[in-house]
Structures are given as structure tokens and as C-alpha cells.
Amino acid sequence: MPAAAASANDRFVGSYLHSLDSSRRIMFPKAWHPGKWRQPFSFITWPIGEDRYLLGLPPERYAALVEHLLSRSLSDQDAASIRRVISGDTVRLTLDRFGRFCLPGELVQRAGIGGAARWVGQFNVVELWEPARLETARLNDRRVAAAAVKNYML
Numbered sequence: 001m002p003a004a005a006a007s008a009n010d011r012f013v014g015s016y017l018h019s020l021d022s023s024r025r026i027m028f029p030k031a032w033h034p035g036k037w038r039q040p041f042s043f044i045t046w047p048i049g050e051d052r053y054l055l056g057l058p059p060e061r062y063a064a065l066v067e068h069l070l071s072r073s074l075s076d077q078d079a080a081s082i083r084r085v086i087s088g089d090t091v092r093l094t095l096d097r098f099g100r101f102c103l104p105g106e107l108v109q110r111a112g113i114g115g116a117a118r119w120v121g122q123f124n125v126v127e128l129w130e131p132a133r134l135e136t137a138r139l140n141d142r143r144v145a146a147a148a149v150k151n152y153m154l
Contacts, residue, residue, distance in 0.1 A: 011124070012123060040094045041093055042092050043107060051112075054103070116131060
């Protein structure tokens with residue numbers, strides 16, 4: 001029996017290790033996109049101020065983020081700072097005909113990514129990590145998740 005098609009809220013699951021070539025191109029996991037998908041992803045280093053990994057948002061998730069930020073008052077200085085950082089640091093990338101993103105050098109450097117990176121699905125967004133950083137984060141994630149899971153009534 002074939003697996004059910006993923007919805008927009010759960011299409012990015014799993015983890016995939018890929019190499020970057022000398023032009024900083026990296027394959028996007030085939031399991032996450034249909035064959036000729038050309039929608040742009042918006043990438044930013046995340047969390048703001050820490051730059052631990054690249055956060056990739058598909059068009060509908062990026063639009064929701066922008067809508068939320070634009071709903072804040074223009075006199076809200078915190079919101080203005082967030083808008084400035086996100087709009088100034090976000091890069092829109094489209095897959096090439098081989099299913100690769102060409103990552104800008106500045107983003108790769110800020111996220112600490114070298115010759116390889118691991119894609120991690122977060123249901124409706126993706127993350128791209130330097131593998132050793134991810135392993136460190138995963139140890140903490142497991143501790144936090146183990147303590148918090150009962151509060152989420154899963």
C-alpha cells in the first residue's frame with residue numbers, strides 16, 4: 001500500500017547527510033520535493049543572534065512569517081528590529097535542474113557549514129546543520145524532549 005501524500009504541515013520529515021561541492025551546491029532531499037519543483041525557499045541563519053544552522057522556509061511558511069511580522073505596529077521597535085534582521089538576512093533560493101541549492105558563502109560561513117551538511121525536517125520547515133553541531137544539539141534536544149513530552153499530551 002503506498003504511503004499517503006504529505007500535507008504542507010508534515011512533508012519535511014527525516015534527516016539526510018549531503019556533501020557541498022566547491023561551488024557550495026547541495027542536493028535537496030528527493031523525498032521532500034516532487035520532480036520539477038521550482039518554488040523558492042527562504043533561508044536564514046537561525047536562531048537570530050546565534051547562527052547555529054540554516055532555517056529553510058517554503059513559500060507558504062515564509063508568507064505566514066511575513067504576515068505575522070507585518071501585523072505588528074510600525075512603532076513597535078522590537079518588531080522593527082526583527083523585521084530588519086529577517087528581511088535583511090534572508091536569501092531566496094530555487095533548486096537548479098539537478099535538485100540542488102547553491103548556498104551563499106556568507107550563510108554557509110555563519111552557520112559553520114563545511115564540506116558536508118545534514119538536512120533535518122521540522123514538518124513544515126527544514127534545517128541545514130553542520131553535522132557535529134547537530135549532534136551536540138541533538139543531545140540537548142533529547143533531554144528537553146524527554147522532560148517536556150508529558151506536557152504536550154502526545
